[in-house]
Amino acid sequence: LELVLLFIQNVSAFQIILPYQKSLSSSRITKILVSPTADESSSSSATAISNNEESDDKLRQKKKDDLLEAISKNAINGVTENDESKILLDDLTRRLEEMNPTINPARSEIVEGTWRVQYSTAPPPSNGRLGPLVGTALQSVDLKNGLYANELLVGDNTDNPWLSAVLLADWDEILLNDNNYQWKVNFRTISLRLFGRKLFTKEFDEGTSRIWITTYIDDTMRIVRAGVTESEAKRLGKSADQSDYYLFVMTRDNKARKVLGDIIPPPPKATLFDVLADPAKFMDDDD
Numbered sequence: 001l002e003l004v005l006l007f008i009q010n011v012s013a014f015q016i017i018l019p020y021q022k023s024l025s026s027s028r029i030t031k032i033l034v035s036p037t038a039d040e041s042s043s044s045s046a047t048a049i050s051n052n053e054e055s056d057d058k059l060r061q062k063k064k065d066d067l068l069e070a071i072s073k074n075a076i077n078g079v080t081e082n083d084e085s086k087i088l089l090d091d092l093t094r095r096l097e098e099m100n101p102t103i104n105p106a107r108s109e110i111v112e113g114t115w116r117v118q119y120s121t122a123p124p125p126s127n128g129r130l131g132p133l134v135g136t137a138l139q140s141v142d143l144k145n146g147l148y149a150n151e152l153l154v155g156d157n158t159d160n161p162w163l164s165a166v167l168l169a170d171w172d173e174i175l176l177n178d179n180n181y182q183w184k185v186n187f188r189t190i191s192l193r194l195f196g197r198k199l200f201t202k203e204f205d206e207g208t209s210r211i212w213i214t215t216y217i218d219d220t221m222r223i224v225r226a227g228v229t230e231s232e233a234k235r236l237g238k239s240a241d242q243s244d245y246y247l248f249v250m251t252r253d254n255k256a257r258k259v260l261g262d263i264i265p266p267p268p269k270a271t272l273f274d275v276l277a278d279p280a281k282f283m284d285d286d287d
Helices: 002-014 039-073 081-098 230-236 272-277
Strands: 020-024 027-034 113-120 137-143 147-154 161-178 182-192 195-204 210-217 222-228 245-252
Touching: 039 081, 039 113, 081 210, 081 222, 081 245, 081 272, 137 182, 161 210, 210 230
Parallel strands: none
Antiparallel strands: 020 027, 113 137, 113 245, 137 147, 147 161, 161 182, 182 195, 182 210, 210 222, 222 245
């Protein structure tokens, strides 16, 4: 009972050279600068672009490696209470965000799938903790069905955790500035399971939403900064300033979890007893 009460209390907090041409003369061979042909110019430009992209990719990967290494050294299970560590990790994150390779990241199909939270400044249970319990925080996005699930899984096996909390949400696209689309995530339900048995499901009040700004995304890493909407800020007495947003650094999980099926169990199949007990429920409304 104490664990359930602690969970409910945390729910409210829950709440990115010009070529030379040789010319013969009577006395000597002179080198004269000539304008490149169209083919030469195109080839030279393509090579330069290719080299720049390769250089950017290497630098981007180094920044990713530096960030993940710093997280492993300065955070325990993705969380740190040390202010100096927070400043360091935020600085390294911002350096990577400056090299975001994806245009309009919030609308990119790359976001589809499951992401493991490596570091977060958010409160429990978003950061993978619930009181003294430490678990795995996963975020799964289902673009087809427009659903988002945030999971906290406690136990050695994430496929069969002994304790799990799941927040289910959908989202609306909003235009913040400069053609930059982001998400207004609408919280729908949060549920708690113990040894696979549902303890309870709580529905959020209408309008319980957060702003999710995807500041970086590529095939293997995703960075999000999340905060309350203006209306929620007024209701909760919190700041809606982006400088106060929570940070999430995530890497793509090896196994994609389906929101409908893996995370939200399908409804049980009806039995003959169910039909006999309530036949009207299973009748076709069509004449």
